[in-house]
Amino acid sequence: MYKALEIIVTGKIQGVGFRPFIYSLAQKYNLTGTVQNNVDRVTIIAEGEESDLQSMLDEIKRKPPNLAKINDMLINQVPNGNYKEFSIVGSVVKGDSLPWIAADAAICEKCLEEITDNANRRFHYPFTNCTQCGPRYTIIKNLPYDRPQTSMHEFPMCPACKEEYQDQSNRRHHAQPICCPECGPTITLQNHRGEIVAQNNKAINNVGRLIKQGNIVAIKGLGGYHLACNAYNWCVVELLRQKKKRPQKPFAIMVKSLQVAKKICFVNDREEEILTSPEMPIVVLKRRKECGLPENLSPGLSTLGVMLPYTPLHHLIIEESDLDCLVMTSANPSGFPIPYTDEFHEHLREMSVYFLTHNRKIYQPIDDSVVQCYENKYLFLRRARGYVPEPIQTKANVDRILAYGGNQKNTFAIGKRNQIMMSPHIGDLESEEMKDSFLKQLQHFKEWMGVEEEYIAIDKHPLYEANAMVNFTDKKKVFVQHHHAHHVSCMVDNGLEEPCFGIILDGTGYGDDGHIWGFEFLYGNAQSFKRLGHLQYTPLPGGEKAVREPWRNAVGMLLHYWPHDGKEIAIKLFPEKSKEIELIEKMIANQINTPLAGTCGRLFDAVSAILGVCFISTYEGEAAIKLSDYMNLQYDEILDEIYDYQIKMDDNQQQQLLDLSQMIEQILQERFSHEPLIKMIRKFHHTILASIVEMLLTLVKNNPDFHKKVVLSGGSFQNVFLAAKLQKRLQDEGFTVYTHQQVPCHDGGLSLGQIVIASYLKD
Structure with missing residues (x-):
């Protein structure tokens, strides 16, 4: 039976080769009609035999293009239009739904083969792409996603590219960023005076040589400038730290291949899947002791942020450098946005002598995404390139x-x-x-x-x-x-709407009572919430200064818990800070710039300082991150032991209070008795887990009508040991536990x- 259908498809369907895909299906099943882009949808009119139409619909659902993500399909029968052929028609700009803008995608295998084939016309061309890879979000100026609405409108297609673009059987059919050495963007290497040193392939050759010789080079990539250098060179990594004013925060590295990643780090199946996905984010991996890379890439940590080359330019630079591992970090000094236009060159001169730039405009800057895996899940540490916008x-x-x-x-x-x-x-x-x-x-x-x-x-x-x-x-x-x-x-x-428990472990958040919250037991939903319990407050002398200097936080706790001998303990721990401790004592006594805080982040900071792991945080969360990293280390002793703690009611008998003063006291005793550091850190983590579980069970007992569903959120759940173990323990107690999926x-x-x-x- 001959029929005509209107098919409206929404989702991630622009910039992913969806219209050429529909065209190929129409040819395969002898259908006529049209396919058209809109701001928020693709509209298909298809005419043909009912069985062929059904086959096309089945294939759209089962085998869409790699980068596509179909959200919904609305199918209506319409009058026959008597089309003679199937064609892709011009886009229109209308629609009420949210437009689904394609994210940038890492270079695909076919394009990678082309740039390494010296017989191919795109051999060593750093802007090679097709419908399944290349820039999207970063080059879009307006919608719908068509070439005139992107920064590629400045590069008219040569006859060869135009033929590919119009050829429905070609994988570059309607690939909007299509280009080649004859018609596409070009590369320029400049020195710090703005003088052109080399162009195109010679520029890439020179950059590889400069990096190998120990230089730091600024490279304009997909979403902005990176600073690149030899990851094996301790001295140049240290120089980069000085120039970026980043003394401790880890640097990401880009490795030549998955095999190299496995040589320097432990990589499980889930991590391999994410490393090689079209998004190709930075993945935080546990480094191998024998990897040969300097410790100053990630000081005080057992992990490295690793990514694969995700653009043709990256592949070519690594090949020319004859190195299998480069530092590849965003080129912004601390506290500034990532540079992405040529106006930033003056700013970059302080950090790099050479600049590899290109003339394809970046309309939207974007950082590299960062993820970490645990229990076969992955956690967003930074949601950016490859995942945004969705x-x-x-x-x-x-x-x-x-x-x-x-x-x-x-x-x-x-x-x-x-x-x-x-x-x-x-x-x-x-x-x-x-x-x-x-x-x-x-x-x-x-x-x-x-x-x-x-x-x-x-x-x-x-x-x-x-x-x-x-x-x-x-x-x-x-x-x-x-x-x-x-x-x-x-x-x-x-996708939850009904009220549920929330365990929020965080660094700093302004509370409804004017104090600083961050170790919270909540119940509610979007309409309202109730605070059921929290960590007992202690002074945070200096406010933000105590966040940057965790030893101050520790002193505040000691003086609060032990008014008579806390000062003596603090001076014993931090003898070089005796004068400051005198001042902190007066600040607390007179309540000067000393807010009350009960947060998980500040608790970790204080314990980190007490145990001598980190006294000053040079980047957000450093003390807590370095403390929790010890949980990655091998410890042969089976440890079920925890420190003591108390759960009690607040003065108004309204909320449960978690009092960890006994734990702090016992940590101090073990610290002065020179117990193994890793043993104390493990006991501390297990105490936090035990206290949270007991607190929640107490709250359920007191509120039997509440649903036994719980969400885990807040920055402290970046501690993957804490996140994984707490989820498991709560599930064992009969809770349904939810963690973040799409956002950090x-x-x-x-x-x-x-x-x-x-x-x-x-x-």
């Missing part, structure tokens, strides 16, 4: 709501109807440059989505930069409590919770 569905009406996220690891979120678009990782809003980057990217997203916000969701913290920025707008403001946002972020991430557990996921909460709190 809409998140919700049943809440988030239309015309904008969420500003947090001060650190910032992302924003924009709502359209029941869909949310989150930005990539932006960074910490600590400088005017970072705030400017935030506002530019926000404006771009609003234009893409056709959204003008009516409400803005912001954190309740009065000193957050977001609060200052919204003072210049007349939009309606919705204030959202920090840990409630974490709770709901994980709920949305897992830290403040990078905050905007997702904010926007959904705001949908209920507005008006």
